[in-house]
Amino acid sequence: VLLRRIYKAPELFQLLATFALVLVIKDAALWIWGPEELLGPRAPGLSGSVDILGRQFPSYDLFLIVVGPVVLGLLWLLLTRTRWGTLVRAATQDREMVSALGVNQAWLFTAVFALGALLAGLGGALQLPREPATLEMDLNTIGAAFVVVVVGGMGSIPGAYVAALLIAEIKAVCIWLGVVEIFGYSVSFSKLTLVVEFLVMAVVLVVRPWGLMGRPQAASRNTGLPEAPLRAPDRWFKIGGMALLAVLVLLPMLTAGSPYLTVLFIDLLIAALFAASLHFIMGPAGMHSFGHAAYFGLGAYAAALLVRSAGIPMELALVVAPLAAAAGALLYGWFCVRLSGVYLAMLTLAFAQITWAICYQWDGFTGGSNGLTGVWPAAWLSDKRNYYYLTLALVVGGVLLLRRILYSPFGYALRAGRDSVLRADAIGIDVKRMQWTAFVIAGLFAGLGGALFAFSKGSISPETLHVGRSVDGLVMVLLGGIQTLAGPVVGAVTFTWLHDTVARNTDYWRAMLGAIILILVLLFPQGIAGAIKQVFDNRREAKNMKEGQA
Structure with missing residues (x-):
């Protein structure tokens, strides 16, 4: 419901809003289940093992091997053999035309979002008996999911499935190889499991830029408002900048006691x-x-x-x-x-x-x-x-x-x-x-x-240099406003100050920070600096109109 308000915004702002929701949900999980790792029990009847060619395979792993193709087949049928799937595929190609036909885009993409969340929840539930649930699994999981989608090709569900199998098998081979001597040097392939999916993605994108089974990406229609040409800073902007610089120079003296x-x-x-x-x-x-x-x-x-x-x-x-x-x-x-x-x-x-x-x-x-x-x-x-x-x-x-x-x-x-x-x-x-x-x-x-x-x-x-810092940088730029030169500075100061202030005053600082970011995104879809710039531009236009009428 919250994200419906920004479906027409540029994709990056939608990404920022979902990041804010992740922060809120992460602290909600901390409040409900605590910080301990949680490991689920095996499903009834799947706690044993099966003998295949003299080797024991866990029954639950064999169950997961079957579940994957079944879910893939059901999803393929939903998207290719139902009216809802036809509308989804049409909307991804041309939203305006689908809207002209009377289709409610907001509800359509809300349903897509809900289906994606359902599948993500199913994956987490199926994984729980094998690996414990932790509060840090969000970034790790989303990173791997991004890699699978991009390697397979955007918009290709079979491609994502093939990419997931490919990456998993390469990881298994790396673990099996262990340490190998190559020209007198010891190479630990097992250590590559930390980054092997990103190595695969880099190679695939360099050789085949649209993924294994993808197609060239169509131009996005959600590009936001057209960006105005750069204007030289006016007198008031320069005066404000000099005043701010003076405050920054005097700051250590003003805060000597802290x-x-x-x-x-x-x-x-x-x-x-x-x-x-x-x-x-x-x-x-x-x-x-x-x-x-x-x-x-x-x-x-x-x-x-x-x-x-x-x-x-x-x-x-x-x-x-x-x-x-x-x-x-x-x-x-x-x-x-x-x-x-x-x-x-x-x-x-x-x-x-x-x-x-x-x-x-x-x-x-x-x-x-x-x-x-x-x-x-x-x-x-x-x-x-x-x-x-x-x-x-x-x-x-x-x-x-x-x-x-x-x-x-x-x-x-x-x-x-x-x-x-x-x-x-x-x-x-x-x-x-x-x-x-x-x-x-x-x-x-x-x-x-x-x-x-x-x-x-x-x-x-x-x-x-972890991915978390890259995400922080994205949040700073988008929070301030990507279409203004002052935006990244305003966003960096706002985000860093909020992060420090909220983290020092509550244990559930992520939820508060996420809620604040979400409110700012909903109120200022152009960013904080972008909204301020829009106010001054409107005043300038109104002044010019009055002068023209006079």
């Missing part, structure tokens, strides 16, 4: 730079990324390793670490810019998870799951106020530089490629090269944010 506030504002500034770098490729470039945390983490790990292992001064590490992140973006971007839409987003997620797995398992270099400690700034920055001023200077400079790039000919060419690839190609713009360059620039500034984060915390761990 050192924690200085630490919090350092986190706010770093989050703002991270969100601004993500917005650079999502908004003006039109490339959605689910794996931007990879470059944030590369910058953080590069800074930590340069200081700890290479003995490089912290000041030089702050220069080199962003370049390491840019190098990663250069490599990953070369593959990513060849795709578009959800396939591009999922390939960025695949590369991010591969990077996370390397950092998580390379104990001798990255510290493995324990990460790296003792990553402290130089002595003259040991005072948090001094480090705050350094962070403020670099973040403000980075955000302004990103803004300046968007007002340059490169920025205009980037937006031209986003709005119409064919027209941009016709006037001689190399769209892929522009997008690739944008990837590198975004990775550079995300890496700078990661380096600042590493020195502010004194340690670094694989969680820095």
Whole structure:
């Protein structure tokens, strides 16, 4: 019922709303069942085993092998042999035409959402006797589900089934191989199970961009309101910006009695730079990324390793670490810019998870799951106020530089490629090269944010580049407003402040945070900064109309 209000909104805003609901449901599960893991009993009559060719197979596993094709067949019949299925397939192709025929789209897609939730619940219930239910299974499950859908091909249910079987069998083979000697090097295939589905997805998307059984993706009709051309900041905007900068400069003196506030504002500034770098490729470039945390983490790990292992001064590490992140973006971007839409987003997620797995398992270099400690700034920055001023200077400079790039000919060419690839190609713009360059620039500034984060915390761990941080970045950009340049900064400050404030005041902070995000999405579908901009634009238009009438 809640999501019906935003069915006509861009898909990313629907994603943000569902993320908010996940936070609420997660804390609801914590309140009802507690934090303990829950393992369900086997179904009656399926607790034993069956002898097949001299080997014992659990009866319940054989039952699951049968259930899969049965559910697939029933779902295929529902979508291809019923009027409801015909309407669903038609609506995915052309919503406007289906609506013109008198079909209530809201109820139709509410039913689709309910069916998907039912199947997800069935999968969870069937899995419960094999693996316990935990509060952390949401991101793990949704990541694997995304991979299966994309590898199989968007819109192809048989493709998703084949992809699930393929990935499961490859995982089983990796476990069976164990450690293998290859040219004198020991390769642990069993460790690949953490990331094998993302490796498969990366290979499939590079070779066959639309999945195993998918078709080229049609252009989305839910693109939101057309984006107005960029305007140079007016006098009042500049005055407001200077006033805000003055407040930020005076902040350590105003909060001298509360050192924690200085630490919090350092986190706010770093989050703002991270969100601004993500917005650079999502908004003006039109490339959605689910794996931007990879470059944030590369910058953080590069800074930590340069200081700890290479003995490089912290000041030089702050220069080199962003370049390491840019190098990663250069490599990953070369593959990513060849795709578009959800396939591009999922390939960025695949590369991010591969990077996370390397950092998580390379104990001798990255510290493995324990990460790296003792990553402290130089002595003259040991005072948090001094480090705050350094962070403020670099973040403000980075955000302004990103803004300046968007007002340059490169920025205009980037937006031209986003709005119409064919027209941009016709006037001689190399769209892929522009997008690739944008990837590198975004990775550079995300890496700078990661380096600042590493020195502010004194340690670094694989969680820095986990998918959760990429999701946080998406929330920041969408919450602030993807169609405004100030949106990512506003969204980053709002989300980080809410996260910190709510988490310190209640055990069920996820539910409160999710509810607040959901309310903001429903009230401001263009984002907070987008709504504010709309108010000022309306006033400007009203003023111009009055002057014209006079």
